[in-house]
Amino acid sequence: MRAVFVALAALAALSCAPPRAPRAEPPAVTQCRYDVRVASQRPLLLDVTASCEGTALEGLGYADARLRSYVVAPTESGRALREQGQRFELAAPKPRAAFRYRVDLERFAREHGRFDLALRSGESVVAPASSFLLHPLPLLPETRIELRVQATGNFGFESGLERRGDGYVLQAHEISVATYSVFGRFTGRTLELPGGRIELVLLDGSPLEIDALASWVERRARWIADFYGRFPAPRTLLVLVPVGEGAAVVFGKLLPESAPGVAVLLGKRTGAEALERDWILLHELFHIGVPSFDGEGKWFDEGLATYFEPILRVRAGALSELELWREFARGMPRGLPALARYGLERAPGYAGMYWGGAVYCLLADVELRKASRLTLGLEDAVRSVFERGGRSSDVWSLDETFSFAERALGTEVLSSLRARHAERPTPVDLDALFAELGVVVREGNVVELRNDAPLSAVRAALVKPPPPSR
Ligand SMILES: [Zn+2]
Structure with missing residues (x-):
């Protein structure tokens, strides 16, 4: 059998023309x-x-x-x-x-x-x-x-x-x-920003004029541009949809894996004050600078937006540091069961995805700042991924996202925390972490900040904008 095969192979070698590269099939x-x-x-x-x-x-x-x-x-x-x-x-x-x-x-x-x-x-x-x-x-x-x-x-x-x-x-x-x-028939405005533009579309039924809404959107878009170094997409559609009789922004959604489009629903009695208090628009715009993940990593994507959105408001002077910790003290405990019982990757429900993810971000930010003597934080990791081209319009794997970030920062803090809190259940003692940071939480969500706690300086660094050169 073997001899016959060798003979046939030799014959084929003699009679064949020189091998040609396989022709690429034209696409269907x-x-x-x-x-x-x-x-x-x-x-x-x-x-x-x-x-x-x-x-x-x-x-x-x-x-x-x-x-x-x-x-x-x-x-x-x-x-x-x-x-x-x-x-x-x-x-x-x-x-x-x-x-x-x-x-x-x-x-x-x-x-x-x-x-x-x-x-x-x-x-x-x-x-x-x-x-x-x-x-x-x-x-x-x-x-x-x-x-x-x-x-x-x-x-x-x-x-x-x-x-x-x-x-x-x-x-x-x-x-x-x-x-x-x-x-249909709608009002439009183009908002020019450093690094990009927003095409703002207002559908009818809004109690507020387009000018007031445009300046609200533009201010928040500029906070996002400050964070990433420029607005994270060259062109973004933002549709404001007046719905129901409410007096606040109700809901928002960025559609991922595609050129960025954001829809924000606002109640038909929303006034200027409610816009000032809103967090939803900023949360959605933040997503644009982070890659999308498919079948994994939703906790990281949502955790980042949940964690950084109020920090950006503190930096812009729209929220005090005390109010920030009040928000974290109210929200973060909702993410703890997901961390303790499932690990973030497998946790069911939104509380684990958003607030469990935010707890991960706080742990990572604190660790990175401690390890770098306050010179680097989680936002440096996010920006390094953004600089490598990470955007909501593209799907990345969590592995490649983490490896870009960690190579840029020269640390393995992110992946060791991921192994501990996303891949398996590990409880987090949030009260102890808050106490170390100088955040004292009393009954009724009364929060007090202390500057003599072991990590008070780290807490102050979390909300401080990075120097412009970084
Ligand atoms: Zn989100």
């Missing part, structure tokens, strides 16, 4: 151009044409099953596509195809009424682009998508997607996480 889908036309303003109906090129186009698909009820079955050259699970398929693969479909965004908004799916607010509808774009099949990471939206007259369109000329660009794999867009 190279690019698509999506044209979105507003077919009706109210009810809001969109007609989408997706013209794709490649070698073997198979059809269109979607990641979120909730979309299906609002998509009128797509066609190609006037022929209906065959529906198979979450796919609309051509009868046979083609090198070129122009798909057409309609999306009933009005009914999507009426039946779900969620700003991360579709939400009507007065004369506008806010919806992530993932709620009206189907993706080409096969879904390839390298397929480039160009998007144009035809909105006419005073019926406008704005999106957080990356602008290119008079349209937008993205990769096909980003469609299922594509960020917010707005259709």
